[in-house]
Amino acid sequence: MPTQLTGIITGGASGIGRAISKELAARGIFVVIADINASLGEDLVLEIHANGGKSRYMPVDVTDASSVHNVIHAVYQEFGRLDYLFNNAGISMYGELDQMSLEHWKKIMDINLWGVIYGVQAAYPLMKQQGFGHIANTASVAGLGPTPTASAYSTTKHAVVGLTTSLHYEAEAFGIKVSAICPSHVDTPIFDNGEAISLDKNKINEQVRKQKMMSPEAFAIFALKGLEQNKPIVCPVPLRRTMDAVFALFPFLQRKIMRMVCRVVRETSVVKSDDSPALPVHKNTPF
Numbered sequence: 516m517p518t519q520l521t522g523i524i525t526g527g528a529s530g531i532g533r534a535i536s537k538e539l540a541a542r543g544i545f546v547v548i549a550d551i552n553a554s555l556g557e558d559l560v561l562e563i564h565a566n567g568g569k570s571r572y573m574p575v576d577v578t579d580a581s582s583v584h585n586v587i588h589a590v591y592q593e594f595g596r597l598d599y600l601f602n603n604a605g606i607s608m609y610g611e612l613d614q615m616s617l618e619h620w621k622k623i624m625d626i627n628l629w630g631v632i633y634g635v636q637a638a639y640p641l642m643k644q645q646g647f648g649h650i651a652n653t654a655s656v657a658g659l660g661p662t663p664t665a666s667a668y669s670t671t672k673h674a675v676v677g678l679t680t681s682l683h684y685e686a687e688a689f690g691i692k693v694s695a696i697c698p699s700h701v702d703t704p705i706f707d708n709g710e711a712i713s714l715d716k717n718k719i720n721e722q723v724r725k726q727k728m729m730s731p732e733a734f735a736i737f738a739l740k741g742l743e744q745n746k747p748i749v750c751p752v753p754l755r756r757t758m759d760a761v762f763a764l765f766p767f768l769q770r771k772i773m774r775m776v777c778r779v780v781r782e783t784s785v786v787k788s789d790d791s792p793a794l795p796v797h798k799n800t801p802f
């Protein structure tokens with residue numbers, strides 16, 4: 516078995532993927548930055564090389580199964596092993612459901628969910644063959660609970676958590692580790708690049724940036740530590756389990772917070788107020 520450890524990171528050219536790529540390279544792993552953005556990817560390779568690491572950019576569009584398959588198989592054939600696959604490429608999307616089109620749904624499902632499925636489908640049999648490997652799928656805290664006004668994003672991330680935590684147990688008999696990485700607020704371009712349908716993106720981002728942001732570098736170290744511990748879910752939100760327990764015991768607290776989120780995001784609406792739902796919403800909802 517060749518000794519050079521290798522890792523592929525989709526969406527590796529920016530933000531969280533970029534920080535994970537640099538951290539893996541610093542640990543001696545040959546990092547394949549698989550991204551749709553060639554110029555950012557090539558820049559990162561130069562930076563990694565300048566720091567003494569080993570890396571290559573490979574173009575990929577995660578919405579295309581054969582593009583993902585080809586990158587994974589090419590790396591496996593060349594290096595004779597695949598130690599890590601990070602299915603990390605993703606986009607964000609805010610919007611009230613009635614403002615979204617099916618094209619919006621398709622776009623985010625194709626990148627955030629199908630992109631992950633294509634990666635898993637291509638890498639899992641190879642890892643099974645070699646008897647080891649770690650698949651890390653980037654989900655989100657939005658995959659662990661409700662995210663009003665970002666229901667499509669939350670849908671994709673819940674699906675990624677479901678896929679990943681199920682496969683975690685299915686894969687362990689074959690020596691394969693599988694983890695869901697669930698960031699909360701990490702300071703990356705995703706907020707500026709994301710879509711806000713019929714909402715004022717600047718105002719939303721103002722609200723988002725009021726949250727405590729983690730740096731991508733700090734998050735990468737945190738995520739890799741979680742992978743070393745083979746956690747099914749790697750999430751930096753302190754007391755997440757405690758919050759789950761609190762919400763289970765006192766569900767009205769979660770409802771209160773979610774309604775507040777709705778209210779705050781709706782204040783950024785660019786749709787005429789006549790078209791906006793009246794507030795307070797579902798005051799008498801019996802749940």
Ligand SMILES: NC(=O)c1ccc[n+]([C@@H]2O[C@H](COP(=O)([O-])OP(=O)(O)OC[C@H]3O[C@@H](n4cnc5c(N)ncnc54)[C@H](O)[C@@H]3O)[C@@H](O)[C@H]2O)c1
Pocket residue numbers: 525526527528529530531532549550551552555575576577578603604605606607626653654655656697698699700701702703704705708
């Ligand atoms: N930043 C956060 O606070 C946060 C929170 C929760 C989850 N996440 C998740 O983390 C992951 C990384 O996000 P980020 O914050 O680093 O964002 P980012 O925008 O900095 O990076 C996303 C990367 O994905 C690439 N990409 C987009 N579409 C692609 C495609 N079709 N094919 C290949 N590459 C594509 C982009 O070129 C970019 O390099 C995403 O899955 C995101 O949903 C981020």
